[in-house]
Amino acid sequence: MPQQAKKAGAAKIRSAAFRRVRADHQSELAEDYVELIADLIDEKGEARGSDVALRLGVANATVVKTLKRLQESGLVTQEPYRSIFLTGDGWKMAEDGRRKHKIVEAFLLALGVSEETARIDSEGIEHHVSEETLRAMARFLVRR
Amino acid sequence: MPQQAKKAGAAKIRSAAFRRVRADHQSELAEDYVELIADLIDEKGEARGSDVALRLGVANATVVKTLKRLQESGLVTQEPYRSIFLTGDGWKMAEDGRRKHKIVEAFLLALGVSEETARIDSEGIEHHVSEETLRAMARFLVRR
């Protein structure tokens, strides 16, 4: 194997991790939105655009634009000036996000960090943990 | 306290986590770049744009554009057609990234995940762990 090819091969393997992180970022926003919408529906019976904007800390117009994309991706349905609904796929994604979120947050608490830090860090981490790591965290929760 | 204000206050607290995640994303790319550049300098004596592109898995042109921004932010210095250098701030950021990366990766390994998963997940997680969580991870590594 020529030196050149070996070098390229090793770099390709490394770049996979970065590619994965970039891909995660794309789904991250969608997951945050559907998870939040699911929470709002469960808490208050409906999800309004302005509640989403308030909780995410972005402008209303940003929510409108993003929801349009999520609608095209088949995650939510919405009619002008009405509240937001999740599709089957949307619920599936929301449930999955909640599941991950719960495990990560409980794990961080078990590790001994404060409630506030667990809440904040789990929000960032949940989109970057593989199923394998989630299993390891769940195992730790049971056995500790 | 009126109901309205209480609601807004609670939402504001929650939105802080999302704001933080968005802010992290901004610095994330910069951290990845400087960390990689530092690694290249240490490994091969210099960091070339094409090596950065290869390892990150992006096009050369993307690297050029990003480096221009990093130069404006005072993290790297570069002259056309020459290799890339880190400023003092750049080195500081790189060292900090490496430190976090090492802790997170070692922690995941200690938790029992595979080497490959530890490598991939730590790449995504390192930008979202607070100092408090890092301390908890370091404690776990010592005491386990």
Added chain:
DNA sequence: CAAAAAGTTTAGCATTGGCTAAGTCTATTG
């Protein structure tokens, strides 16, 4: 039930981060 308030959408702009294609510079090598 008309006017005002609150909520939602549209329009238009900026930045980031990705790409390809084409051009330019540097280094190697015949």
Added chain:
DNA sequence: CAATAGACTTAGCCAATGCTAAACTTTTTG
């Protein structure tokens, strides 16, 4: 030392995600 190969840059495109200001609906209320 000229030609070529490789590295780098420029130009120009696109999509995503944010914003403000203005317009439009819906809801509330006097």
